Amino acid sequence: MNEPEHPSGVRLDRWLWAARFFKTRSLAAEAIGGGKIQLNGHRAKRAKQVRIGDQLRIRKGPFEQLVTVCGLSDKRGPAKVAQTLYEESAESLAKREFLAAQIKSAPATTFRTKGRPTKRERRDIEKFKRGGGS
Numbered sequence: 001m002n003e004p005e006h007p008s009g010v011r012l013d014r015w016l017w018a019a020r021f022f023k024t025r026s027l028a029a030e031a032i033g034g035g036k037i038q039l040n041g042h043r044a045k046r047a048k049q050v051r052i053g054d055q056l057r058i059r060k061g062p063f064e065q066l067v068t069v070c071g072l073s074d075k076r077g078p079a080k081v082a083q084t085l086y087e088e089s090a091e092s093l094a095k096r097e098f099l100a101a102q103i104k105s106a107p108a109t110t111f112r113t114k115g116r117p118t119k120r121e122r123r124d125i126e127k128f129k130r131g132g133g134s
Contacts, residue, residue, distance in 0.1 A: 009049030010072045012039060018073040020082040021058055021065075036060070056086070062099060066092035 010018075013028040016037070022028040031037055032046045038057040039048055050056075054069045067086040076082070117125065 009051045010074045011046065012037065012044055012048045012050050013046040014074040015050045015069070015072065015085070016058075018076050018082065019085045020076070020079055021060070031058075031060070062103070063096050064092070065096065 013025050013032060016022050016028040016031075017025045022031065029046045032044060035043055036059045037044060039050065040055050041057075050069055050072065052069055052072060056065075056067050056069065058065045058067065066089045068089070069085070070087050071085040073081075073085055
């Protein structure tokens, strides 16, 4: 299974891990199960075989990447080697950079309260949770 050539393809979760989209295979499998990964426009299962030329849509947080598979590997290597396994579309890269710039320029959200509740306020909260009257 670990031959240098992969004529039939590589499992999707292994490829995502080897291409360094996820730190672990279990995180890759969780993303696939959660519908965050599409293979050729369809929701895929983690054992689906990835082949050269396949299109992947990968959503991580607010970012979405559209990549084309250029190489196959089921072993995780250096980042430079992992980057040769795929090619991101120019449109996808531009969208990600624009979104990153928007997020960076957005004002920071701050939590403005007067601090922790006082002992009296905590007692009132507990009374409310228990459904107590007066």
